[in-house]
Amino acid sequence: MSLEERFTWVQGIIAIGGYVVYLAVLFGRAGDNLAATPYVDLMLWTIGGAIVAGIIGGAIVGATMRNHAKDSRDREIYRRGEAVGSSFVVVGALSALVLSWLEVDHFWIANAVYLCFVLSGILGFIAKSTMYRRGLPTW
Amino acid sequence: MVKPTRVTNDIRALRASHGDITQAELAERIGVTRQTVIAIEQGKYSPTLELAFQIARVFGVPLDDVFHYPDGGQS
Numbered sequence: 642m643s644l645e646e647r648f649t650w651v652q653g654i655i656a657i658g659g660y661v662v663y664l665a666v667l668f669g670r671a672g673d674n675l676a677a678t679p680y681v682d683l684m685l686w687t688i689g690g691a692i693v694a695g696i697i698g699g700a701i702v703g704a705t706m707r708n709h710a711k712d713s714r715d716r717e718i719y720r721r722g723e724a725v726g727s728s729f730v731v732v733g734a735l736s737a738l739v740l741s742w743l744e745v746d747h748f749w750i751a752n753a754v755y756l757c758f759v760l761s762g763i764l765g766f767i768a769k770s771t772m773y774r775r776g777l778p779t780w
Numbered sequence: 781m782v783k784p785t786r787v788t789n790d791i792r793a794l795r796a797s798h799g800d801i802t803q804a805e806l807a808e809r810i811g812v813t814r815q816t817v818i819a820i821e822q823g824k825y826s827p828t829l830e831l832a833f834q835i836a837r838v839f840g841v842p843l844d845d846v847f848h849y850p851d852g853g854q855s
Contacts, residue, residue, distance in 0.1 A: 642815070643813045643814075643815040643816075644813075646815070708813065708814075710811070710812070710813050711813075712811065712812035712813055712816050713812070713816075713827070713828050713831060714812065714813075714815075714816040714819060714825050715813070715816075773815075775824065776785075776819060776822075776823070776824025776825055777824070777825055777826070779785045779786075779826065
């Protein structure tokens with residue numbers, strides 16, 4: 642497994658793990674009304690924690706590999722994977738727009754956007770890891 | 781569903797006929813990772829034109845001796 646493929650796995654695991662932690666703590670805090678649950682600090686800590694975990698994870702993976710080469714295949718997989726994942730960023734923006742038109746509680750708007758960011762990361766991870774394992778599509 | 785490339789190659793045979801060059805050695809000489817050489821050999825990745833020429837140059841043969849594309853392969 643190349644360095645870039647390992648980075649992809651680190652990012653995918655962090656994206657999934659971070660959101661699982663967020664949901665676990667959020668539901669642990671929740672009372673009868675989920676939308677009234679304090680979430681801003683939790684979301685900020687989760688996002689910040691994911692960034693720090695990504696840096697630390699990347700450094701650990703980098704330290705365990707002798708070959709740090711990145712080639713045209715890595716760049717192509719990264720580019721296509723990001724393109725696939727970014728589709729959910731658009732979905733997140735649109736969902737925030739529609740929810741704000743409907744004057745839905747800001748809790749749901751923020752969580753919809755956050756969920757789409759997470760899905761973007763997960764979808765990008767799936768696309769990249771699939772291309773690393775099964776090859777690049779030729780369409 | 782990932783559609784495999786129709787480009788085939790003889791890199792494995794060329795490595796064997798040129799002093800059993802390893803995938804790692806070939807990768808180092810053309811400046812890519814060993815995983816990329818494996819992916820090219822297995823038809824999971826079509827190299828860039830520049831990379832294809834570099835591979836052919838390592839073996840000292842024309843591009844056509846390394847990579848092949850089937851006749852009528854327009855679809």
